[in-house]
Amino acid sequence: MSENKFDFIIVGLGLAGSVLSRMLIDSGFKVLVFDKFNPGSSSQVAAGLVNPVTGRRVVKSWMADTLLPFANDFYRKIETESGKQFYHSMDVLEVVHSIKDLNEWTVRSADESMKKYFMREAPEELYNDKISEFKKLICINSSAWMNIPEFIELCRLKLTETSSIIEEEFDFSLMKINNNEIEYRSLKSKKIIFCDGYQTLKNELWKNLPFVPAKGEILTIKCPDLPEEFILLSGIFLIPVGQNKFRTGSTYEWNFQNELPSENGKSKLLNQVSDLLKVPFEIIDHRAGIRPTVKDRRPLIGQHPEHKNVFLFNGMGTKGVQLVPYFADHFTKVLSGKENLMDEVNLNRFTN
Ligand SMILES: Cc1cc2nc3c(=O)[nH]c(=O)nc-3n(C[C@H](O)[C@H](O)[C@H](O)COP(=O)(O)OP(=O)(O)OC[C@H]3O[C@@H](n4cnc5c(N)ncnc54)[C@H](O)[C@@H]3O)c2cc1C
Structure with missing residues (x-):
């Protein structure tokens, strides 16, 4: 593949884009991330709490039995690899x-x-x-808490080492969506995934989705x-x-x-x-x-209803730390043709 051609452009290196880009690269895809660092973004500000029990009503948080061990294993793997601790069981x-x-x-x-x-x-x-x-x-x-900015910084450094990140704002007006390709300036990519948190509200492509930031x-x-x-x-x-x-x-x-x-x-x-x-x-x-919270409090993941090479990985709401690893893994498998996207998180629940 030539230098300017990619399998995926990812817009946004918050928690969602960090984990998803990592998993796609590990699966052999060529990925380019765009991120305009914002110290006030959700991932930079979040407390990073992971708790299997939710709220006053004392209920198990959604899919906790599956999500928490998955998140724990994923973050621990990155800790071992990097020699840095950012995920604190407590x-x-x-x-x-x-x-x-x-x-x-x-x-x-x-x-x-x-x-x-x-x-x-x-x-x-x-x-x-x-x-x-x-x-x-x-x-x-x-339960646990995670220092999300430290984790993202590790991901940023790794992407920088392989020239897989452009640290500037992705300008939607410069993007051309062709049938089999996305063009952005001199860059070409088979697909694009928006991991841009609540700022996706500015993106005309997703204007019909019920974000309630x-x-x-x-x-x-x-x-x-x-x-x-x-x-x-x-x-x-x-x-x-x-x-x-x-x-x-x-x-x-x-x-x-x-x-x-x-x-x-x-x-x-x-x-x-x-x-x-x-x-x-x-x-x-x-x-x-x-x-980036959603009306029904579930992630918003999937394919644009009209543009088959445009995707969203978003809507991680109040519980990104526990949701993102499991669903980034699931979405990577969906994009590799190995799994079907779970109905409960598929954005088509609002577009069909
Ligand atoms: C006060 C607060 C407390 C929280 N506490 C917790 C908690 O305890 N536990 C928990 O699990 N979650 C918590 N959260 C939620 C958590 O922060 C989110 O679920 C998660 O971090 C969302 O990550 P994201 O990557 O989807 O979005 P973001 O963090 O918003 O990341 C999006 C990234 O995309 C970039 N971007 C956007 N548009 C563009 C563009 N056009 N070009 C280039 N870059 C772009 C942004 O600058 C940013 O870097 C909290 C959130 C807040 C605000």
Whole structure:
């Protein structure tokens, strides 16, 4: 294949584009990635929490039994290969404040399908004088947090070594979609895949898809008296990221004016952290990003309804860390003709 010809152009090196490009290259495809680095992109801002149990209703998160071990194995493989650690297995402690919630947790955690995520007693004494009064701490295992920017940086470096990345904005107006080929300036590619997160909203090709992007804000606090062995959940999360620092958040906003951190977001989070912590802390960082969330909260993957060589790998919403490896692997197999795309994530559920 000549220098300017590719099997795939990928637009976007967030978490989605990083994992997918890696898997396509490992499967023998020639890939070129375009990425305009944005420190406010969802992947750069995200907390990176992986949790098999979702929300107040105490339900197993979608496909957790399949997605979590797959994600764990994939990220560990990259860690071994690179000698860098970015995926941190860490139990979550859910802070239960009311008898009603405690009943809910007790019933749900005894459920046969959930039991394996509740194998450990929480060391409550660690937190007795550190956080506001609680009825119980429930320990959830198989959880983790990931330093997503570190992982993406590893992918970026690897792509740079093989001249497989162009670090500039992909300009849609310069793209020509022919029957069997995509042309972009002097470059030619058999196919193109958009992994451009919520910015895909600017892309005319996908304007009919029901993205409902959600702005999220997040703080980093310094709190020397809080134990660093567990992730705390109490409406907000507190993730220990080392050196007495904790990432905490996050807010959800669907009608936002811009991508920037706001005073309103900061004070909401500050109130929640102040309600939870009985030990002193200071805010050392405040960020905002836009999650690529979808109406039915499932990924949006697949082929454009009219242009057969144009694809989307997006819609990873609030749980990219656990969703992306499994679905990047599945999509790689789909693109290699080895599997059929799962109906539940196929974007044709909205275009047919
Ligand atoms: C506050 C917050 C907290 C979160 N917490 C968690 C969490 O705890 N756990 C979890 O799993 N997920 C979390 N998420 C969600 C997670 O960030 C996403 O699921 C995931 O990172 C989305 O990755 P992506 O690659 O699809 O999109 P993005 O991260 O948006 O990446 C898209 C990339 O494409 C680039 N790009 C876009 N358009 C172009 C173009 N035309 N040309 C060149 N480059 C382009 C962008 O600059 C960016 O680099 C959180 C998100 C936010 C905002």
